[in-house]
Amino acid sequence: MPGTPIDFPTLRQIGWPYPGPPEDTLWAQAFAAHPRAKPARVSEQHRSGYVVADGPEAALKAESLPEWQKPRFPSHERAAVGDWVLMEGKKIVALLPRHTSIKRGAAGEHYHQQVIAANVDTVFIVCGLDDDFNPRRIERYLMLVGGGGAEPVVVLTKADQTDYAPDAVETLAELAAQDITVCAVNAKDPHSVASLHGWLGAGKTAVLVGSSGAGKSTLTNTLLGIDRMKTAAVRENDSRGRHTTTHRALIPLPSGACLIDTPGMRELKPTGEEELSESGFADIEALAEQCKFRDCSHQTEPGCAVRAAIERGDIDEERFINYLKLRDEVAAAADKLAARLAQKSEARVQGKALHKRLEEKYGKH
Structure with missing residues (x-):
């Protein structure tokens, strides 16, 4: 890939979002940081590595960034199929920020996301x-x-x-x-x-x-x-x-x-970042805003707009029950996400404090 001009019309055939090079975006900043790199798109993701493409018929096995290979590196921060990356030869040197993504909570007790x-x-x-x-x-x-x-x-x-x-x-x-x-x-x-x-x-x-x-x-x-x-x-x-x-x-x-x-998926766990108002439940969320009580559980409270809609037949009750179930799952996942972010933030603060103490004791190296 290096040594040849970037063929943006060909990249458009595999979903490149711009008519030419990106301008005034985070992508443009990444290009500036890696002036010798060429863009490519992840077409396959395997445990052993990636396949990337810079055109409909072009495929290349790619070496991932070294930090992606660390066991504790967050999986959702590694490249996934559909991602755009910058390549120098066969090596991925940068992951371009995602415009959109679809994610799920990965299986297991510990919180992490899968793209x-x-x-x-x-x-x-x-x-x-x-x-x-x-x-x-x-x-x-x-x-x-x-x-x-x-x-x-x-x-x-x-x-x-x-x-x-x-x-x-x-x-x-x-x-x-x-x-x-x-x-x-x-x-x-x-x-x-x-x-x-x-x-x-x-x-x-x-x-x-x-x-x-x-x-x-x-x-x-x-x-x-x-x-x-x-x-x-x-x-x-x-x-x-x-x-x-x-x-x-x-x-x-x-x-x-x-x-x-994609392969069939058995587990569909939320990440905690979902918006139920954008997930086919906008009508129920809008009705909930009309309830008499702000903390209405939509069960037996007087003035419940949601219950009234169910009784009129405007809202299917099984769908409403599923809404409550998914709402609770999203809320629980959001709590786990918040705890995970707080833990990372605390670890970052502790790391900076340790680094400062070491500098004070031994000087800068």
Whole structure:
């Protein structure tokens, strides 16, 4: 990469957000700090390292920054698929700040975050119209998207395998009323999938999320026009799929957009940074502002606008119960995040104090 001019039109084909070099941004500052470096995009992330690209057909195994390899280095501060980095030869020398991201709380008792995809414009939440259809899980995915800066679109696949697609779309009417698009498609039919093209223009990036067997890889193959991604039939007894996608990968599309395919995710824990008002619950949050009491629990209090809406049939009660559950999970994760940040801040203060004492005792080195 070094020694050649930067081909920004080609970078646009893998989602570069500017017509040329960045100006007056944090990205421009990073370029100034590394004048010999060239931009590239992370297209694959593996335990052993990264694959980056500076064009639709260009792929290079990259060496990560040394600090990323430390066991305690925060995983969400390492590069993820969709991130832009600066390269000197085969070495990553800088991670450019993210414009958007979709994250989840990683599994385990200790708080830490995992980036699912970075610098995406749209998140396609894919759900099959078989036994995979679960409005509550769709709401959980919307929770993860909320606050991350990307637009969510709910994609109901396997519309050709059931007569109930219109009923499923109607079940999600409360989401559609908040300008969250809900599409029912046959993932194998290019004409049906064409309804998604509006989000896949040149320079745009979308990520597919959903459970195994929902049809993400089939959808990717149809958008590509070739069978590139491995697919497999779901089990008949529970409609669950096998993990045919084993790692996240960024794939350029013929339209000039990029698509990030992801493995199915079993755990969808919040990070504490989510905004439920941006997660398909804006109507409930707005109603809560109208309650008579500021600390209304929306159970038996008089003058509760939320309960009144449920009783009128304007709000589905199961959806409201899920809202309460997700609200509590986000609040608990936010507490853990605050404690983690306070701990880091205290450690930083203690480190500075120790450094000062050592200087006073031994002088500067």
